[in-house]
Amino acid sequence: MFAFIVGRILAAIPVLVIVSLLTFVIIYFVPGDVASELAGPTATPDEIEQIRDRLGLNQPFVTRLVSWYGALLQGDLGHSFLLNQTVSHAILERLPVTLSVTAYALVIVLLIGMTTGIIAAVRANTWVDQGMMGIALIGLSLPDFWLGLVMIYVFAVVLGWMPTGGYVEFSESPLGWLRMTTMPALSLALTQVGLLARMTRSGMLEVLRQDYVRTARAKGLPGWMVVGKHALANVMVQVVTVVGVSVGILLGGQIVIESVFSLPGVGRLIVGAILRRDYPVIQGGLLLTATIFVVVNLIVDLLYAYFDPRIRYGR
Amino acid sequence: MAALLSVSNLTIAFGGTPVVEDMSFTLDPGEVLGIVGESGSGKSMTALALLRLIPPPGRVTHGRIEFDGIDVLAQPEAAMQDLRGRAMSMIFQEPMTSLNPVFTIGEQIEETLRVHERLDRAATRRRAVELLELVEIPAAARRLGDYPHQLSGGMRQRVMIAIALACRPKVLIADEPTTALDVTIQAQILDLLRGLRKELGMAVILITHDLGVVAEFADRVMVMYAGRVVENAPAAALFATPRHPYAEGLLASIPRLDGPIQRLNAITGMVPSPHAMPPGCRFAPRCPHARDACAERIPATTDLGGGRSVACIRETGYRQTEAVS
Amino acid sequence: MAASPATATAAPVGPGALRRLIRHRSFLIGATLFTFVVAMALLADWIAPHPPNQSNFRYRFGEPNDIYWLGTDRSGRDVLSRVIYGSQVSLRIGLMVVIVTAFFGAIIGSIAGYFRALDDIIMRVMDGMMAFPGILLAIAIAAALGPSELNAVIALSIAYTPRTSRIVRASVLVVREMEYVEAARAIGAGHLRILLRHILPNSITPLIVQMTFIFALAILAEAVLSFIGVGPPPPTPTFGNIIADGRNYIQEAPWISLFPGIAIAMCVLGLNLLGDGLRDALDPRMKVER
Numbered sequence: 031m032f033a034f035i036v037g038r039i040l041a042a043i044p045v046l047v048i049v050s051l052l053t054f055v056i057i058y059f060v061p062g063d064v065a066s067e068l069a070g071p072t073a074t075p076d077e078i079e080q081i082r083d084r085l086g087l088n089q090p091f092v093t094r095l096v097s098w099y100g101a102l103l104q105g106d107l108g109h110s111f112l113l114n115q116t117v118s119h120a121i122l123e124r125l126p127v128t129l130s131v132t133a134y135a136l137v138i139v140l141l142i143g144m145t146t147g148i149i150a151a152v153r154a155n156t157w158v159d160q161g162m163m164g165i166a167l168i169g170l171s172l173p174d175f176w177l178g179l180v181m182i183y184v185f186a187v188v189l190g191w192m193p194t195g196g197y198v199e200f201s202e203s204p205l206g207w208l209r210m211t212t213m214p215a216l217s218l219a220l221t222q223v224g225l226l227a228r229m230t231r232s233g234m235l236e237v238l239r240q241d242y243v244r245t246a247r248a249k250g251l252p253g254w255m256v257v258g259k260h261a262l263a264n265v266m267v268q269v270v271t272v273v274g275v276s277v278g279i280l281l282g283g284q285i286v287i288e289s290v291f292s293l294p295g296v297g298r299l300i301v302g303a304i305l306r307r308d309y310p311v312i313q314g315g316l317l318l319t320a321t322i323f324v325v326v327n328l329i330v331d332l333l334y335a336y337f338d339p340r341i342r343y344g345r
Numbered sequence: 346m347a348a349l350l351s352v353s354n355l356t357i358a359f360g361g362t363p364v365v366e367d368m369s370f371t372l373d374p375g376e377v378l379g380i381v382g383e384s385g386s387g388k389s390m391t392a393l394a395l396l397r398l399i400p401p402p403g404r405v406t407h408g409r410i411e412f413d414g415i416d417v418l419a420q421p422e423a424a425m426q427d428l429r430g431r432a433m434s435m436i437f438q439e440p441m442t443s444l445n446p447v448f449t450i451g452e453q454i455e456e457t458l459r460v461h462e463r464l465d466r467a468a469t470r471r472r473a474v475e476l477l478e479l480v481e482i483p484a485a486a487r488r489l490g491d492y493p494h495q496l497s498g499g500m501r502q503r504v505m506i507a508i509a510l511a512c513r514p515k516v517l518i519a520d521e522p523t524t525a526l527d528v529t530i531q532a533q534i535l536d537l538l539r540g541l542r543k544e545l546g547m548a549v550i551l552i553t554h555d556l557g558v559v560a561e562f563a564d565r566v567m568v569m570y571a572g573r574v575v576e577n578a579p580a581a582a583l584f585a586t587p588r589h590p591y592a593e594g595l596l597a598s599i600p601r602l603d604g605p606i607q608r609l610n611a612i613t614g615m616v617p618s619p620h621a622m623p624p625g626c627r628f629a630p631r632c633p634h635a636r637d638a639c640a641e642r643i644p645a646t647t648d649l650g651g652g653r654s655v656a657c658i659r660e661t662g663y664r665q666t667e668a669v670s
Numbered sequence: 671m672a673a674s675p676a677t678a679t680a681a682p683v684g685p686g687a688l689r690r691l692i693r694h695r696s697f698l699i700g701a702t703l704f705t706f707v708v709a710m711a712l713l714a715d716w717i718a719p720h721p722p723n724q725s726n727f728r729y730r731f732g733e734p735n736d737i738y739w740l741g742t743d744r745s746g747r748d749v750l751s752r753v754i755y756g757s758q759v760s761l762r763i764g765l766m767v768v769i770v771t772a773f774f775g776a777i778i779g780s781i782a783g784y785f786r787a788l789d790d791i792i793m794r795v796m797d798g799m800m801a802f803p804g805i806l807l808a809i810a811i812a813a814a815l816g817p818s819e820l821n822a823v824i825a826l827s828i829a830y831t832p833r834t835s836r837i838v839r840a841s842v843l844v845v846r847e848m849e850y851v852e853a854a855r856a857i858g859a860g861h862l863r864i865l866l867r868h869i870l871p872n873s874i875t876p877l878i879v880q881m882t883f884i885f886a887l888a889i890l891a892e893a894v895l896s897f898i899g900v901g902p903p904p905p906t907p908t909f910g911n912i913i914a915d916g917r918n919y920i921q922e923a924p925w926i927s928l929f930p931g932i933a934i935a936m937c938v939l940g941l942n943l944l945g946d947g948l949r950d951a952l953d954p955r956m957k958v959e960r
Contacts, residue, residue, distance in 0.1 A: 045797050046801075047798075048798025049798050049801045057814060171938035171942055172931070173893050173934050176913055180931065183921075240442065245444065247398055248430060248435045248437075249430035249508060250460060250461060251456065253422075255456075263447045264445070278804075279805075282806045285805070285809065304810075304898070304899075305898075319802070320803075323803060324801050327801075339447060
């Protein structure tokens with residue numbers, strides 16, 4: 031088990047290296063002159079040159095790459111062009127919002143997605159199954175940010191049950207937090223609920239055909255134990271791999287959803303930075319999101335081993 | 346002596362297609378019944394029907410199963426769950442896939458005990474160790490924490506047997522228990538089953554396509570062909586003088602070590618598909634004794650006395666059947 | 671008896687597949703939905719009641735009525751016409767992305783799958799790219815390149831090429847072990863010939879299925895890019911731009927954002943159903959790869 035964990039962690043390192051390299055390269059190749067944009071239309075060539083010097087934009091590629099990695103290794107993501115903050119500070123301040131909403135959405139995805147998938151599989155080819163899978167497919171075809179707007183219209187504007195946006199910290203008021211995050215989390219979750227329901231259903235159908243399920247029935251276990259224990263434990267192995275992908279999509283979706291619901295998270299920070307060409311913040315946000323994703327996938331790998339002893343014991 | 350299990354006129358169908366038809370037999374307490382036939386003859390479906398575990402869309406369309414005074418087909422599902430694994434257990438052909446890969450074998454034995462018997466945790470564990478010892482797994486206590494993939498095929502089948510015997514069933518149904526195993530392991534598992542039957546006194550239904558296995562173990566043999574019982578006889582009688590041409594053919598196709606070296610007599614042709622059954626006697630197209638009359642109607646089962654019955658037109662006479670029709 | 675390795679690969683595209691497709695209910699529903707949107711895009715010049723960018727300042731935020739079936743936006747532009755013309759842009763972007771990702775995916779995937787020496791490096795890079803949530807990578811690239819239709823295509827293609835590459839690589843890995851490939855090698859066929867003539871045609875089925883799903887993803891992602899302002903710049907009508915136009919007026923004029931979203935859903939649902947149908951018809955054994 032220990033060797034497995036170490037192996038997984040080591041395998042994540044080259045991915046992180048490539049992630050950071052890509053982040054650097056994307057911004058390096060930005061066309062147009064960042065310095066003149068920053069300086070504004072009234073700046074003199076001298077002023078622009080000064081800015082260029084200060085930001086190190088005159089350095090050759092390799093020098094800039096080296097200093098980017100040098101700073102990165104010290105945890106320094108640079109200084110925002112526009113906010114009066116370091117990038118790491120700006121991100122860390124907003125990270126709890128993004129992470130908590132993502133986690134909330136993930137809980138919704140797991141609860142509803144798996145329950146739906148299991149019920150559909152147990153009732154396979156009945157109208158229950160067909161109805162659920164139809165809804166799941168429609169769900170995963172809806173754009174999440176649009177769904178957010180529709181929910182704002184229905185639940186905030188027409189019904190007045192929910193606020194149209196904003197944020198309250200969980201530590202301040204858990205109920206207020208729920209009020210503010212339920213719609214964003216739901217609209218983020220819906221596409222993934224559809225995906226997971228479909229996956230769980232097909233996984234469950236496959237597992238229910240297995241010999242060990244027949245054994246479990248032949249042992250006289252009640253139906254809920256056959257499905258909820260023997261079958262589910264094997265479906266989990268498949269579900270866990272999907273969850274890794276889902277978290278990535280939830281994190282990506284968050285970028286837009288935070289703007290729709292005015293949540294002060296990393297996603298809105300990145301969108302703001304994109305619109306105002308605040309490259310260090312874009313870079314930092316990208317790098318951080320990808321790193322979270324890599325870490326999540328690492329956790330998924332470990333969970334995978336937890337759910338499947340054949341992997342845990344190295345087969 | 347009252348029969349432990351009695352099956353009468355059982356018909357199992359998938360959609361509109363019967364895979365087992367009009368089957369009747371009884372099983373006495375402690376008796377070993379061998380059910381023999383080629384794959385597709387309906388042996389396994391019969392076994393699953395006894396536990397009411399036929400996979401949908403298959404179902405019993407006709408007949409009656411009575412076990413230990415209970416009408417099995419009329420029981421509510423909860424009563425069946427109580428019966429399965431406690432009074433009537435089953436082991437399967439594929440030990441490699443019949444155990445759940447994500448639970449320890451200890452858990453898989455103990456949960457059977459937990460659902461059927463009220464024992465405390467320590468007693469359950471003790472019983473699990475005893476059961477592993479019963480099926481002759483060495484270092485039983487240490488094995489409880491193993492996962493199935495850590496065990497060999499033979500070991501896994503032993504674990505399956507331990508699970509099946511956990512609650513001392515009155516009947517053990519063994520569906521091709523040795524088919525997937527190496528020859529040497531096959532012999533070990535059969536020895537084990539034989540020993541356990543003597544020790545625990547349960548009845549056994551042994552399903553196999555291998556007459557050799559039956560010869561060593563069964564008190565009585567039921568031969569199935571294309572979903573129907575063609576002969577049911579005490580083992581010794583069947584092996585001495587098979588009456589149905591199919592049983593005859595099966596026996597002739599066993600290589601003999603004691604006779605002169607000769608060509609092995611295989612039965613020519615193939616088992617018909619359930620969708621395309623021949624008219625009349627289903628074995629007729631492959632039968633060396635077949636005549637026109639065989640294709641006219643399904644031959645009646647004739648009781649020959651001495652616990653023996655055969656479904657072949659020869660027992661009643663070709664002409665008599667012709668006259669009847 | 672050992673299973674023949676031939677059973678492990680996809681069935682070739684043949685008349686049987688076509689028959690299965692025509693009988694596949696979800697394929698038919700999907701085809702209908704998607705054809706509807708495609709027809710809307712192709713016939714835009716004839717069916718759109720108004721020019722997409724024609725303002726009518728006397729009728730701003732107009733509710734749906736018999737002149738403006740789906741209402742008007744804040745400059746009094748007809749939402750229906752904008753959705754119709756928007757489908758042109760959105761479908762064009764989706765189609766381009768599909769073509770580009772399929773092309774590069776086929777090249778990268780077959781090189782990685784065929785030349786094992788390069789496999790590790792290529793797949794490491796692909797893993798690195800896939801470590802970004804696809805939409806995030808696309809947003810970053812589109813933001814770096816600047817808002818335009820071409821740049822949206824480039825950004826989305828870069829984001830989704832790792833997916834097609836992986837799919838092609840996986841099937842090339844299976845196909846390259848087939849007897850007929852060994853036979854071709856034995857008679858002295860060159861690498862390029864083996865790849866183009868023998869391996870790629872037999873690895874194409876999963877790619878075709880994946881292409882429909884990428885089409886769907888690209889349409890969703892294009893909407894996101896436009897919505898946050900890094901897609902084709904306004905006033906170009908795209909689904910995302912129209913939704914963005916309406917987002918600040920969701921209270922007064924919900925129809926502006928509502929209808930383009932429904933159009934996206936029709937496209938994506940149609941493509942997803944098409945993809946499911948194709949997958950079932952071309953290769954019943956194929957797992958859900960999304």
